[in-house]
Amino acid sequence: MERESKGDATQPLARSNDSDRVDPYGFERRHDFESYKEMMNEYVAVLNRRSMRWSKLLEETPQVEKNLTVKRFVRKGVPNEHRARIWMAASGAQEQLERKPGYYQSLLEMEQDARLKETIRTDMHRTFPDNILFQSRAEPGMQKALYNVLLAYGHHNQTVGYCQGMNFIAGYLIIITKDEEKSFWLMDALLGTILPDYYSPDMLGLKTDQEVLGELVKTKAPAVGQLMAQYPGIWTLVVSRWFICLYIDILPIETVLRIWDCLFYEGSKVLFRVALTLVLHHQTEILRARSLPDVCECFKQITCGAFTMDCHTFMQKIFTEPGSLSMATINKLREKCRRQILEEESRRP
Incomplete structure (x- = not known):
């Protein structure tokens, strides 16, 4: 694939071959x-x-x-x-x-x-x-x-x-x-x-969406929700990078690009579908966690391996495993979580 002769980024994409182990996007893939x-x-x-x-x-x-x-x-x-x-x-x-x-x-x-x-x-x-x-x-x-x-x-x-x-x-x-x-x-x-307010100085949008995910997990995977409730602030620890980097460096590139296809077309609810699918698909492993470090390690592991590498099957799963998820539901939860965050922040000295 040749680059268009427009803009400054005009060199051709790196071509993948066995000797340099570089994928078509220029990423070196030594390990996988x-x-x-x-x-x-x-x-x-x-x-x-x-x-x-x-x-x-x-x-x-x-x-x-x-x-x-x-x-x-x-x-x-x-x-x-x-x-x-x-x-x-x-x-x-x-x-x-x-x-x-x-x-x-x-x-x-x-x-x-x-x-x-x-x-x-x-x-x-x-x-x-x-x-x-x-x-x-x-x-x-x-x-x-x-x-x-x-x-x-x-x-x-x-x-x-x-x-x-x-x-x-x-x-x-x-x-x-x-x-x-x-x-x-x-x-x-x-x-x-x-993604309004993900990158504003107070990152209110990002903080809100982490808590929204927590609320969705309580509904769709109650046992995981119960486990996570033992650790206040846990969602910030385990998913802030998922959301702020839109899964870059979290999931394989082909999978990330497929997520972005839907993100640009359907909006931010796609980010929740991905997160929920990862949680639902790995409930058994998550529920084995016995401490905060265990939970954090488990959330690192669930993004790796064959399940996320097979982008085509993974994308089919994100639209089936979490069940229905409307923008209206997300916006309602956003209002509730945003209000709670602002109330908590106003109480701090």
Whole structure:
């Protein structure tokens, strides 16, 4: 797959081969390369089928609309060659880009905040040290594109500025879109609309959603809910990274990209479906935990292995195992949890 000659990230994707054990996205896979290769050998047939169906659908209706057919197609996976287009259309980012031509460039040309620049620079070398496209010895395209997107976003959304975790999200967006401006607008859709207040200074949205997950677990896996209730603040310990990094570095990349397909199309409830599926599928292991360190270790382990590696089966599970989960239910729980968090914070000295 060749990169488009647009934006700064123009080098071709790393190609996977046995000698360097690098996947198609540039990630070195020293520890799980064989299982990844095995999974991909089977998954490639699914990808080819999906690719043909998507190409036919987009030929017939080039304007991507939200309807049951497209939703079904998105849940079954968007092929890489169509991902940027589908994400842009589904999230409203394309509309924003067209409404504000030149805006992204103007953010890069304005007078830069020295403190913001320094904070972003500090995080550059921490972003995907295991990805050959982001290593400093690689061509500067990817790092430069990443820096630009984060700097522009910091000026665009000054309430948020820059927060750790955003570098990984921007990095994934650049790998997939191969375009700075599109990555910027997708980031805006995620942080401004799909996940409001996850990255604000008080991270109220993130804190709220961790507690919402706790409430959902009480309903859908009561025994696990009871166990977790013994440890106040436990959800922050075990799932804050799941949510703030949108499962990057938690789940395998093919699985993360499939989750993101649905996240851009269906919104934040997808994050809860993933978390609930992991908990429901591993109830037996979680219930064996006898201490706080046990629980934390178990939550690390349940994200690994064949269950999450097989992205196609995993994605089918997230829409069946947790049962019904409406946005109305989530919003009701969000109101309740947000109120509790604010009340607790107001009581602190």
